[in-house]
Amino acid sequence: MSTNEAILALAKDRHLPQSHLERWLAFDEASRAAILEVARVLKLRTGQLVVTIEELDEVSVRERTTPAAILARASFRRIIAKAGSAPGRASAFIDELSAVRFPKLRQTSNDLSAAIANLRLPRGVSVVLPKALSSDELTVALKFRNIAELERMLAALDAARPAIGRILDKLSGE
Secondary structure (H helix, E strand, O other), X not given: OOHHHHHHHHHHHHOOOHHHHHHHHHOOHHHHHHHHHHHHHOOOOHXXXXXXXXXXXXXXXXXXXXXXXXXXXXXXXXXXHOOOOHHHHHHHHXXXXXXXXXXXXXXXXXXXXXXXXXXXXXXXEEEEOOHHHOOOOOEEEEOOOOHHHHHHHHHHHHHOHHHHHHHHHHHOOO
8 A cells, every 4th residue: 555545544544634534645755655544543633633644734834844854853752662551652742743843832831841840849739830831820739638738839839929920920021
């Protein structure tokens, strides 16, 4: 079976929108085959395949390269080849693809994560960034067994208030 025949069969099986199938088929042969390999190995669902095609198309235009060259990068090869569940690897793949598409978002996320780690909050206190920094809200979760632990956590949060404020300012773009 040729690459195009395999793509058409996968697209039919996944009910891939015609517009995305056409975009996929418009890539060079090596890129079509590389996307097909990723789709098969990671068992990409329809939405993940749509995102893959869109993001590879955008990044390849911006970077003036091919989707095959992008997928040949070590970060993608590691995700594709590593052990673990296909859904978990597919999610990691999509996250990496988004990071390549939005490098400033990745850097901001890394900076905010480092700032949260630097808070050095006690065990049982977790501060969570919104997924893909899609909001300006932090989530703080507390796990405690007694009132003394709760008071210790609240005191630590109170002491970290200025640093948390700076994290919120960065998160909201100020």
